[in-house]
Amino acid sequence: MKIAVASGKGGTGKTTLSCAMAFAAQEKVTLLDCDVEEPNSHFFIRPEIEHQEQVFRPVPAVDETKCTGCGECARVCQFNAIVTVNGKTLVFNELCHSCGACVRICPTGALHEVDQPIGQIETGRRDHVRFVSGRLDVGQAMSPPLIRRTLEQADAESLTIVDCPPGTSCPYVTAVKACDAALLVTEPTPFGLHDLKLAVETIRDLGVPFGVAVNRMTEEKNPIQAYCEAEGIPLLIQIPEDRRAAEAYSRGEPINTVMPELNERLAQIPEQLKAMI
Amino acid sequence: MKELVIISGKGGTGKTSITASFAALADHPVLVDCDVDAADLHLVLQPEIQTSETFVSGHVAEIRTGDCTQCGLCMAVCRFDAITDFRVDAMACEGCGACVEFCPEKAIDFPEQECGIWHRSKTRHGSMVHARMHPGAENSGKLVSLLRTEAGKLAERENAGLILVDGSPGIGCPVIASITGADAVLVVTEPTLSGEHDLKRVLQLVSHFRIPAMVCVNKWDINKEMTSQIEALAESMNAVPVGRVPYDAAVTAAQVNARALVESSDGAAARAVRGIWGAIQKQLFAEECCHVAS
Numbered sequence: 033m034k035i036a037v038a039s040g041k042g043g044t045g046k047t048t049l050s051c052a053m054a055f056a057a058q059e060k061v062t063l064l065d066c067d068v069e070e071p072n073s074h075f076f077i078r079p080e081i082e083h084q085e086q087v088f089r090p091v092p093a094v095d096e097t098k099c100t101g102c103g104e105c106a107r108v109c110q111f112n113a114i115v116t117v118n119g120k121t122l123v124f125n126e127l128c129h130s131c132g133a134c135v136r137i138c139p140t141g142a143l144h145e146v147d148q149p150i151g152q153i154e155t156g157r158r159d160h161v162r163f164v165s166g167r168l169d170v171g172q173a174m175s176p177p178l179i180r181r182t183l184e185q186a187d188a189e190s191l192t193i194v195d196c197p198p199g200t201s202c203p204y205v206t207a208v209k210a211c212d213a214a215l216l217v218t219e220p221t222p223f224g225l226h227d228l229k230l231a232v233e234t235i236r237d238l239g240v241p242f243g244v245a246v247n248r249m250t251e252e253k254n255p256i257q258a259y260c261e262a263e264g265i266p267l268l269i270q271i272p273e274d275r276r277a278a279e280a281y282s283r284g285e286p287i288n289t290v291m292p293e294l295n296e297r298l299a300q301i302p303e304q305l306k307a308m309i
Numbered sequence: 310m311k312e313l314v315i316i317s318g319k320g321g322t323g324k325t326s327i328t329a330s331f332a333a334l335a336d337h338p339v340l341v342d343c344d345v346d347a348a349d350l351h352l353v354l355q356p357e358i359q360t361s362e363t364f365v366s367g368h369v370a371e372i373r374t375g376d377c378t379q380c381g382l383c384m385a386v387c388r389f390d391a392i393t394d395f396r397v398d399a400m401a402c403e404g405c406g407a408c409v410e411f412c413p414e415k416a417i418d419f420p421e422q423e424c425g426i427w428h429r430s431k432t433r434h435g436s437m438v439h440a441r442m443h444p445g446a447e448n449s450g451k452l453v454s455l456l457r458t459e460a461g462k463l464a465e466r467e468n469a470g471l472i473l474v475d476g477s478p479g480i481g482c483p484v485i486a487s488i489t490g491a492d493a494v495l496v497v498t499e500p501t502l503s504g505e506h507d508l509k510r511v512l513q514l515v516s517h518f519r520i521p522a523m524v525c526v527n528k529w530d531i532n533k534e535m536t537s538q539i540e541a542l543a544e545s546m547n548a549v550p551v552g553r554v555p556y557d558a559a560v561t562a563a564q565v566n567a568r569a570l571v572e573s574s575d576g577a578a579a580r581a582v583r584g585i586w587g588a589i590q591k592q593l594f595a596e597e598c599c600h601v602a603s
Contacts, residue, residue, distance in 0.1 A: 040346070040347050041320050041321060041346075041347035041349070042317075042319050042320015042321045042347070042478045042479075043319060043320040043321010043322055044320075044321055047503070069478075069479035069480045069481050069510075070318060070319045070478075070479060070480070070503070070506070070507045070510065072319070072502075072503035072506065072507070075502045075503055075506070108406065108407075108410055110367065110368065110404055110405050110406045111405070129403050129405055130388065131388055131389075131403060131405030131406075131407050132386075132388055132407065133386075133405055133406065133407035133410060133411075136386065136407065136411065137410065168480065168481065170480055170510055170513040170514050170517065171513075171514065171517050172481070173450065173481055173482040173485055174481070174482065175479075175481045175482075197479070198319075198320045198346065198347065198478055198479070199346030199347060199449075199478075200346050200347070200442065200444050200445060201345075201346050201442060201445065201446060201447065201449045201483075202447055202449075203481070204346075204445075205400055205445045209400065209401075219321075221561055221564055221565065222349075222352050222564055222565060222567070223325065223347075223349045223352060223564060226347075226349060226352055227347045227349065230346075230347065230444060233444045234444035234445045237400065237444055237445055238400060238445070275531070275556075278528070278531045278556075279531055279532065281501055281503075282499070282500055282501040282502065282504075282531050282532035282535055283501075283502065283532065284501075284502040284503075
C-alpha cells in the first residue's frame with residue numbers, strides 16, 4: 033500500500049510525520065521523498081546511501097542540416113518552447129514539457145530528443161526503512177518528471193510512505209494520485225485550516241481516500257477538529273505543540289525520540305487508512 | 310519603484326506573517342500574493358475585492374466519443390498516461406496537444422482551460438493583487454507572472470514606490486516566476502538542518518538569476534548555534550543577514566486575529582520584525598541614499 037503524506041501548505045509537518053510513521057512501523061517500509069524541490073527526509077532517516085542515479089528527461093535538439101525552418105514544430109508546441117526565426121529553429125529547454133509532439137511532427141526528421149539531466153535519485157537503508165529520495169537540480173522548473181521517477185521506486189509488496197510536495201497544483205497532484213490513500217497534515221491555525229480546505233477539495237477530485245493529522249496542537253478543541261467533524265473526515269492523529277519537538281527537528285532528530293508515547297498511534301495510521309480504501 | 314519578493318525555500322517558515330508586517334510598516338505598497346497554491350495573505354489583510362477575472366491558460370484534451378474510432382494512436386502518443394479507455398483524465402493531461410494533432414479522425418477537442426480566478430483589491434495597507442488556483446490546476450508559474458505584471462501596472466498608476474511580493478515556496482516553476490526581474494529577495498528561514506539545506510538551494514537559484522538577496526532567521530532561538538551557522542552560510546553566498554525573529558506565541562495570535570504581527574503586538578518578535586524592515590529599507594534603497602548624500 034502507498035500512503036501519501038501531503039498538505040496544502042508547506043511547513044506543516046509532512047516530513048516529520050512521514051519519518052515518524054516510517055520509524056514507528058512494525059514492518060518493512062519504503063519511504064519515498066517526493067518533495068523533490070526541498071527533499072528533507074534524509075536528515076531524519078540518516079540512511080546509508082547505497083545507490084545514486086542521475087535522472088534525465090528528453091528535450092528536442094535541432095539538426096540544422098536537415099531543418100528547413102518550416103515552423104511546424106513551433107506551431108505544434110503548446111508551451112512556446114520552440115520558435116522559428118528567419119528559417120532557424122530555437123529550443124528553450126526550460127519551457128519544454130517533453131511531450132515529443134515536435135519530434136513526431138517534423139517533416140524532415142530534423143528534430144531528435146536528447147537527455148537533459150534534471151536531478152538525482154538516491155536510495156539507501158536504515159534498519160527496517162528503505163529510503164528513496166528525488167532531488168531536483170537547481171534551475172530546473174519541471175518537477176513532475178522527477179516525481180514520477182521517484183514514485184516508480186515504490187515497493188509493491190510492503191508499505192510505502194510518500195512525502196509529497198506542498199501545494200495543490202501539478203507536483204502535489206502527480207504524487208498524490210499515484211497513492212492508495214493519503215494523510216493530510218495541517219496546523220490548528222487559520223492558515224492551516226484554509227490550506228487544508230484546498231487540499232481536501234483537490235483530493236476529493238482525485239478520489240483518493242484520506243484522513244487528517246494535526247501538528248502543533250495547542251488545545252484539544254481546535255478549528256481543524258470542528259472542520260473534520262462537520263465534513264466527516266477522520267482525524268487520525270493530533271501531535272501536541274512541544275518545544276522539544278521543534279528542537280529535535282532543528283537537529284534532524286525524528287519526533288519518535290522525544291515523544292515515544294506517539295509510536296503506538298503512528299503505527300496504527302496505515303491500518304486505519306487501509307480500512308478506508 | 311522597487312520590487313521586493315519574500316521567499317522561503319520551504320513553506321511554513323513565516324513568509325506570509327512577515328510580508329503582512331512589512332505591508333503595515335511600508336508606505337502604501339502594492340501587495341501581491343504569489344503563493345498561489347496556498348495563498349494566505351488575504352487571511353491577514355482582509356482585502357476588499359474590486360475586480361475579478363478568470364485566469365485562462367493552456368488547453369485540455371477531450372475525446373468526442375461519437376467520432377472516435379478507438380484506433381489507439383492517442384494513447385500511443387500521450388507521454389503522460391492521461392488517456393485510458395479512450396477517455397482523457399483532465400488531471401493528468403498536460404495540454405500538450407499531441408493527441409489532438411495526431412488523431413486521424415480529428416475526434417479530439419482542445420478547449421482552453423480555466424485555471425483560476427484573480428483579483429484586484431483594496432486593503433488597509435495598500436492595493437493588492439491575488440488569486441486562487443482551481444484545485445489541481447496547471448500553470449501556476451504563468452499565473453504568478455500575470456499577478457506580478459498586473460501589480461506593476463497598478464503600482465505605476467498609483468505611483469507606489471514599492472511592490473511587496475509574498476513568493477512561492479520551493480525552487481521550481483512558480484518561485485522562478487516569482488523572482489525573475491525583482492530588485493531583491495528576502496529569504497525567511499528557520500534554524501534547522503532542513504532550513505539550512507533549503508536556504509542553500511534557494512540562494513543558488515537566486516544567484517543564478519543575479520538577484521540581490523537578504524536573509525532573516527525566524528524562531529532563531531530554537532537553535533542558536535544553527536542560526537549562526539545559517540547566517541555564515543548566507544554571507545558566504547553573498548546574501549546579507551538582516552535580522553533574527555525569536556519564537557513568540559504573538560505570531561500565531563496575530564494570525565488568529567487577522568492582524569499583522571506589528572499591528573497587534575509590541576513583543577520581542579514584533580520589535581525584531583521592525584528592525585528587519587529598517588535594515589531591508591537601507592539595502593533596498595541604498596542607491597537612492599548615496600544619491601541624496603552626494
